[in-house]
Amino acid sequence: MLIFSLSFHSIFEGMAIGLQTSAIGVWTSFSAVALHKFIMAFCVGIKLASVNPKIAFYVICMVTFALVSPIGIIIGIVVTEASWEEASGSGLTVACLQGIATGTMLYVTFFEVLARNEQKDPPSFLNFLAVLTGFFIIAGIHTMDTHSLAQNTMEP
Numbered sequence: 001m002l003i004f005s006l007s008f009h010s011i012f013e014g015m016a017i018g019l020q021t022s023a024i025g026v027w028t029s030f031s032a033v034a035l036h037k038f039i040m041a042f043c044v045g046i047k048l049a050s051v052n053p054k055i056a057f058y059v060i061c062m063v064t065f066a067l068v069s070p071i072g073i074i075i076g077i078v079v080t081e082a083s084w085e086e087a088s089g090s091g092l093t094v095a096c097l098q099g100i101a102t103g104t105m106l107y108v109t110f111f112e113v114l115a116r117n118e119q120k121d122p123p124s125f126l127n128f129l130a131v132l133t134g135f136f137i138i139a140g141i142h143t144m145d146t147h148s149l150a151q152n153t154m155e156p
Contacts, residue, residue, distance in 0.1 A: 002044070002047065003044070003061045007064055007065055008068075009104055009108050010068040010069045011068050011069070011071060011075070012100060012101040013036070013037070013072060013101065013104075014068065014069040015073070015076040015097055016072075016076070016098065016101035017030050017033055017072070018074065018076020018079070019080055019098050019101065020080075021080060031141045032141065033069065035137070035138070035141075037069060044062070044065055076101075079093060
């Protein structure tokens with residue numbers, strides 16, 4: 001069930017990348033999703049190893065988890081390209097899908113990961129610092145990407 005729910009979530013993460021209309025948007029989303037996916041893959045690997053599954057099951061779970069984000073990216077690209085071709089309602093379709101993708105990421109972060117962590121351990125200053133550090137890493141990546149975009153678009 002864990003792999004299914006994370007795979008469903010990963011499809012929307014991929015869509016968040018595929019729905020971007022600028023290169024800087026793609027790279028910003030890719031950076032954030034790649035960092036998140038790396039940590040989640042590590043956690044899934046640890047969780048699977050703790051239940052001691054057969055190697056075939058372990059490989060199937062990890063390959064599934066690895067492939068669903070690219071599937072989401074493809075879905076996002078197809079939707080974005082199709083909406084560009086049919087000018088009417090294109091912005092609404094992309095905006096709705098971006099909202100759903102962003103909403104699933106926020107939901108999983110705040111109501112699944114952080115809430116589950118709070119149930120296991122009482123809130124601590126270390127937990128707060130970890131969340132704050134993660135926020136600043138993602139904000140820093142976004143700021144660097146935005147800054148490089150501003151430099152590339154300035155006229156000489």
